[in-house]
Amino acid sequence: MTEWAVEIDDLLKKFGDFVAVDHVSLKVGKGEIFGFLGPNGAGKSTTIRVLCGLLTPTSGRASVGGVDVARDPETIRRNIGYMSQKFSLYDDLTVEENIHFFSGIYGVPKNLRAERRDYVLKMAGIEEQRNTMTRLLPGGWKQRLALGCAILHDPPILFLDEPTSGVDPIARRGFWDLIYQLSEAGRTVFVSTHYMEEAEYCHRVALMYRGRVIALGSPRELKEKLSVSSMEDVFIAMIEAADKEAA
Amino acid sequence: MNLRRTGAVTRKEMRHILRDPRSLTMALAVPVLMLLLFGLALSLDVDHIPTLIYDADRTATSRALIEQFRGSSYFQILGYPDNYKAIENAIDRNQILLGVVIPPDYSRRIESGKEADVQLLIDGSDSNTASIALGYAQGVVQLYSLDLRSQGQNRKGGLAARKSPPVDSLLRVWYNSRLESKNYVVPGLIAVILMIIGSVLTSLTIAREWEMGTMEQLLSTPLRPTELVLGKMAAYFVVGIVDLSISIGCGVLVFQVPLRGSFLLLVFTSCLFLFGTLFWGIYLSAGSKTQLEAYQMAMLSSFLPAFMLSGFVYAIESMPPVIQAVSYLVPARYFVVILKGIFLKGVGLDVLWLETLFLAGYAAVIFVLATRRLKQKIT
Numbered sequence: 204m205t206e207w208a209v210e211i212d213d214l215l216k217k218f219g220d221f222v223a224v225d226h227v228s229l230k231v232g233k234g235e236i237f238g239f240l241g242p243n244g245a246g247k248s249t250t251i252r253v254l255c256g257l258l259t260p261t262s263g264r265a266s267v268g269g270v271d272v273a274r275d276p277e278t279i280r281r282n283i284g285y286m287s288q289k290f291s292l293y294d295d296l297t298v299e300e301n302i303h304f305f306s307g308i309y310g311v312p313k314n315l316r317a318e319r320r321d322y323v324l325k326m327a328g329i330e331e332q333r334n335t336m337t338r339l340l341p342g343g344w345k346q347r348l349a350l351g352c353a354i355l356h357d358p359p360i361l362f363l364d365e366p367t368s369g370v371d372p373i374a375r376r377g378f379w380d381l382i383y384q385l386s387e388a389g390r391t392v393f394v395s396t397h398y399m400e401e402a403e404y405c406h407r408v409a410l411m412y413r414g415r416v417i418a419l420g421s422p423r424e425l426k427e428k429l430s431v432s433s434m435e436d437v438f439i440a441m442i443e444a445a446d447k448e449a450a
Numbered sequence: 451m452n453l454r455r456t457g458a459v460t461r462k463e464m465r466h467i468l469r470d471p472r473s474l475t476m477a478l479a480v481p482v483l484m485l486l487l488f489g490l491a492l493s494l495d496v497d498h499i500p501t502l503i504y505d506a507d508r509t510a511t512s513r514a515l516i517e518q519f520r521g522s523s524y525f526q527i528l529g530y531p532d533n534y535k536a537i538e539n540a541i542d543r544n545q546i547l548l549g550v551v552i553p554p555d556y557s558r559r560i561e562s563g564k565e566a567d568v569q570l571l572i573d574g575s576d577s578n579t580a581s582i583a584l585g586y587a588q589g590v591v592q593l594y595s596l597d598l599r600s601q602g603q604n605r606k607g608g609l610a611a612r613k614s615p616p617v618d619s620l621l622r623v624w625y626n627s628r629l630e631s632k633n634y635v636v637p638g639l640i641a642v643i644l645m646i647i648g649s650v651l652t653s654l655t656i657a658r659e660w661e662m663g664t665m666e667q668l669l670s671t672p673l674r675p676t677e678l679v680l681g682k683m684a685a686y687f688v689v690g691i692v693d694l695s696i697s698i699g700c701g702v703l704v705f706q707v708p709l710r711g712s713f714l715l716l717v718f719t720s721c722l723f724l725f726g727t728l729f730w731g732i733y734l735s736a737g738s739k740t741q742l743e744a745y746q747m748a749m750l751s752s753f754l755p756a757f758m759l760s761g762f763v764y765a766i767e768s769m770p771p772v773i774q775a776v777s778y779l780v781p782a783r784y785f786v787v788i789l790k791g792i793f794l795k796g797v798g799l800d801v802l803w804l805e806t807l808f809l810a811g812y813a814a815v816i817f818v819l820a821t822r823r824l825k826q827k828i829t
Contacts, residue, residue, distance in 0.1 A: 255670045259829065280672045291667030295469045296462065307458020308673040 208233045208391035214263035223249040225414035236386050238405030239395035246414040247395040255285045284353035284361045294338035309356035323351035343374025363394040402434040417445045459681025481643045481693045485700045496582040498526040500546040511557035524586045625794040636701040637789040638762030641782045645756035648727025652686045653748035656735035675824045683728045690724040710796030723785045725813035733820035756782035781812045
């Protein structure tokens with residue numbers, strides 16, 4: 204076993220002629236909150252989907268928890284929690300039925316189910332809504348339920364793909380509190396976002412632009428290196444530099 | 451394969467079915483509606499044919515012929531006009547189907563032993579009914595004239611030796627002795643109902659996961675395509691069994707269709723057929739990303755062939771050879787043979803084994819294809 208939760212080495216993913224992920228390399232340590240930043244279409248989602256075993260890399264290597272994604276996606280799926288951009292819940296099932304279904308397909312043992320369900324309901328703060336139809340939940344609550352459903356099997360590594368998009372700022376703040384809780388319990392959280400203020404909450408970030416990683420480090424390191432005060436400024440400066448280099 | 455994961459999918463899918471008024475209505479209303487519509491309305495029996503008779507002869511002989519028509523339940527005499535025009539008119543106005551014209555010299559010709567023709571005018575715009583009605587009318591006229599002529603000959607010859615008519619055929623119809631169309635429409639209908647329910651309902655299920663974005667979530671879990679396919683299939687299988695019970699119950703109790711063969715064999719072969727149609731729906735669903743596309747494909751590929759090419763109402767033997775060849779690919783064709791065999795003939799596996807084997811093979815092949823297609827779609 205390695206000390207890295209995620210290792211990406213020279214990863215290339217093409218769709219036809221379009222290069223979505225352009226020779227990306229990076230490593231994420233265990234227990235880290237790793238932020239994946241960049242505008243829409245930068246290749247963040249594609250990278251995450253490769254890491255979850257949903258897409259096969261064109262070339263290069265990626266491993267999650269020491270397991271190669273191209274070789275053994277099944278093992279990876281047992282060890283990760285994934286939350287996609289759309290909160291993939293069943294609208295016509297109640298909160299508890301959704302939880303029940305996902306613990307079924309994650310193979311949570313029968314004797315642990317009640318415990319995991321109560322943990323998730325409590326963590327997401329939706330204990331009183333357990334019998335509510337999911338369709339009727341406000342956006343922020345749906346998002347917490349989706350996160351809850353992704354961690355029912357207690358995975359060591361979590362991939363959250365823009366989990367806070369379309370949610371109001373207060374709910375977003377609350378959601379980050381949850382991410383911290385999960386990280387403190389020893390889980391690795393790999394989270395993508397295009398909200399720059401959220402970058403400040405991460406232990407380390409990678410800035411992705413046009414399929415390539417153009418900056419990598421802790422928010423403080425990046426800000427000091429460029430002597431600017433916010434991640435937003437880091438982002439702008441790095442993108443301008445990248446555009447200049449391309450031109 | 452993991453049963454816990456498969457079971458979780460089945461439970462979830464049952465909830466979807468029970469909570470979606472659209473699919474629930476379809477699951478329950480389709481069999482009932484189809485049975486009522488086709489069982490009652492699709493009567494291919496021809497009787498009480500509305501008839502007008504113009505008797506230009508007006509003799510005892512012609513009146514006796516009219517009596518023959520009156521005595522038959524196949525005809526309903528609406529009147530006796532005294533001209534030709536009235537019959538033409540009535541056919542044009544759809545008031546009658548048949549006009550009988552007895553010519554002025556009818557009795558004279560018969561008495562002198564010559565050919566005596568009766569004119570039959572028939573509305574041919576519904577060719578099927580017309581040819582059946584024509585057959586009945588011809589039968590009445592011929593039988594009567596034959597009867598008369600041989601009576602005449604007997605009188606002349608003074609011999610009782612030649613009985614009339616010279617050759618008599620005794621018809622015995624087996625399996626559906628009164629030739630009631632409901633007796634073969636209702637069993638055949640079970641194939642059509644199961645085909646529609648099986649493929650249309652399931653065709654929506656995977657397409658819906660793609661449309662809602664939940665497929666992506668499912669794919670990131672340890673759930674395998676085979677488990678997803680079987681889990682969904684199991685839920686819709688329950689629906690199919692409910693519909694099968696409605697159809698058999700309705701057929702036997704309401705329509706009084708005889709169930710002469712083994713009930714167990716009926717259930718067993720129905721399950722095989724149902725597996726095939728369910729997997730077909732899933733196959734279609736796996737290939738399309740929208741519910742609409744899947745639904746249209748399912749309607750086109752299940753309802754039409756099951757209805758037209760299964761031999762359910764339209765005899766396959768009278769179709770052009772190309773169409774006949776195509777019908778061999780329609781699983782409903784084999785199932786209709788089985789259904790009629792069990793219901794009407796009371797035969798068992800010793801006769802129906804080949805059809806049964808085909809249904810089992812079809813289900814297995816489509817299952818493999820559906821799972822493979824889903825796997826391809828994913829990667």
